[in-house]
Amino acid sequence: MHSQEELLDFIKNGHKQYLPHVSIDPVIFGYSDQKLKILLLKWKGLEGWGLPGGYIKREEPISQAANRILEERTGLKNVFLQQFYTFGDSHYRTHEQSLKEITQEQGEDILKGSWLFERTLSISYFSLVDHSKVNVTTDFFTYDYHWFGIDEIPELLFEQNEVVDKALTTLRLQLYHQPIGSNLLPEKFTLPEIHSLYETILDKKLDQRNFLRKMMTLGIIKKLDEQRSIGAHRSPFLYQFEKENYEEALKQGIIHAN
Amino acid sequence: MHSQEELLDFIKNGHKQYLPHVSIDPVIFGYSDQKLKILLLKWKGLEGWGLPGGYIKREEPISQAANRILEERTGLKNVFLQQFYTFGDSHYRTHEQSLKEITQEQGEDILKGSWLFERTLSISYFSLVDHSKVNVTTDFFTYDYHWFGIDEIPELLFEQNEVVDKALTTLRLQLYHQPIGSNLLPEKFTLPEIHSLYETILDKKLDQRNFLRKMMTLGIIKKLDEQRSIGAHRSPFLYQFEKENYEEALKQGIIHAN
């Protein structure tokens, strides 16, 4: 994947191409088997789990950087990806230990003063992706990955549990106001599908009829007059997202009137 | 205030003390005469208006940096200050033009390669302060300040109108869920005072009785059994914030049940 030469070049010269002191760390939620999971990578040297991450190119808009980094790790383009917070309080992340391991055989000279040792702020994004479409590629610092159910997240490196928690809170808060489901469901989906998705994300039973009413009232989805033929039972109607309406819902919906 | 020597040292050596590429830019809302205003500074050289800003010290947590920067410009400590977004898309802010003016007499040599010329991401916070308690101090780059009503914000430097807009939207969204008013009102305040504050911030009439009921239901304020003696009229009761309840309200209140 990445040759040792590339790695050494990255350590020595990465700061010429990337902004130092700032990384982008997406919390990637995936959905499969009615479970909500997040993608974590296993660090070389540190032998612990952490979020995928990457650096911003010197001339690259940060939203573009976030999309690029997501694509580099997952292969996915054009998915919902939203910034939610920038961490830089207790979070003095560096790659020191990790790099010592990786570059052991080279001696430690090359590490002296590397940009990767410096304090790094973390601009965090979250994303929801279709688990089955993801093709994970590890990066220089990592060698394995795993999708962890959100109730089985281990203690993470770099104090990233806080990041994950805030991502989840934000996801749930915005669920009715951002086109969050649109990467997880097929273009046309059934009511039970989206219903189950929302129940999973909120970790809560939602009455089916009330759920439908709410989604229709907010204008988030619209009913088509097609049905899908599922195996053995009654054919469910298909629905589609109405993306244009989401942000409206946000503004109208949360600023409590009067 | 700042000597020319200090400025030159800051230009040449600031990157040893501060993280380059990242600034903190608080949108400081002030309230007076029933108007909502923001504090803008006038840039030397560029002759335009922009947000106050500052850099993060190399070992300083960012929330602490934000508070320090706010204090440096306004003299205020311990006020409500909240991060809301990190801008870095179209926002390639540098101090190049400004610095050329300021350091004119020194020749331009010192500017070569200054850390201040590099691209800077902006971690943005907003704050609400009591206009009358603020003691504005300009910084190296600025020489004047003004409180602009939010409906009379000029075109800002560094594409900061976007920042201000997002700050205002966020402020309004969170008004019922964060202890936002607590820096703007005295410890004990009357119902008409807080009512008028909320009307001003939301730019909207709020029915007085319904407003009271809502604040009480959310547990944001509590009624004391003291009254204040105002000049000529009926004595209003006093109220106090119940800060502990705000964040509760956030979690319980926005995640729409069922």
Added chain:
DNA sequence: TTATCAATCCGTCAAATTAACGGAATAAAA
């Protein structure tokens, strides 16, 4: 062909919340 099964679909009523509304009480000054 019919019965069975598993899943989807839908409507009503009660409870809670929100929105609209005006008149009585108070404190000082005239």
Added chain:
DNA sequence: TTTTATTCCGTTAATTTGACGGATTGATAA
């Protein structure tokens, strides 16, 4: 004691939310 400006409060209608179960459909099995 009257006037004036201001605070205080309660009720009703409309809307939204929450709870609830029975009828329909599409295929498979008898």
